[in-house]
Amino acid sequence: MILAIHIKEEGGYKGVFASRDIDKGLVLCDLTHGWLVKEPTRTSIQNSETIHVEHEIGGCINHSCHPSCRISSFFVVALRDIKEGEEITFDYNKNEDVIASPFECNCCGKMILGRKHEQERTKSNILQ
Numbered sequence: 001m002i003l004a005i006h007i008k009e010e011g012g013y014k015g016v017f018a019s020r021d022i023d024k025g026l027v028l029c030d031l032t033h034g035w036l037v038k039e040p041t042r043t044s045i046q047n048s049e050t051i052h053v054e055h056e057i058g059g060c061i062n063h064s065c066h067p068s069c070r071i072s073s074f075f076v077v078a079l080r081d082i083k084e085g086e087e088i089t090f091d092y093n094k095n096e097d098v099i100a101s102p103f104e105c106n107c108c109g110k111m112i113l114g115r116k117h118e119q120e121r122t123k124s125n126i127l128q
Contacts, residue, residue: 004028005088007060014060015087022082028069029076031055040100047074049097064089065107071095 005028006019022028034055037044043059044052058076061069067089068082076090092099098114105112 005057007057013062016057016061018082018084018086018088020084022078024078024080026078027075028078028088029055029057029061031058031071031074031076034058040096040098042101044100045071046096047071062087062089063092063103063105063112065091065093065105067091 003019004022004026005016007014008017009015016029031045031047031053034053037052037054038050040046040052041054044054045058045061046052053074061076064087068079068086069076069088069090070079071077071090076088082088092112093115096114097116099112099117102111102113104110111117
């Protein structure tokens with residue numbers, strides 16, 4: 001059986017890519033095999049209000065404002081059908097309360113800070 005995903009490194013950066021066509025709803029990665037950390041790191045994935053997990057594959061999944069996956073508890077789940085060779089991504093601003101290493105998004109140019117900052121930014125825009 002061909003694994004559904006693999007890590008690929010290009011230009012000094014790692015990403016996770018589909019090794020074959022993937023159907024919507026497929027669990028692509030089981031994060032229960034990672035190790036738990038209490039504070040967010042640059043590569044951790046938030047699983048609850050107080051728990052983050054470090055995982056060899058999960059830590060290489062990049063951000064996208066138009067993600068192919070979502071985090072559901074300790075699982076990476078395909079949001080839609082994904083073609084072989086396509087990058088596996090999730091929206092950090094929808095999953096992470098706070099980003100340990102904020103960055104400018106390559107998709108849209110906005111700062112990726114986490115959902116707490118995103119909620120504050122939304123409130124501020126509404127009040128203006």
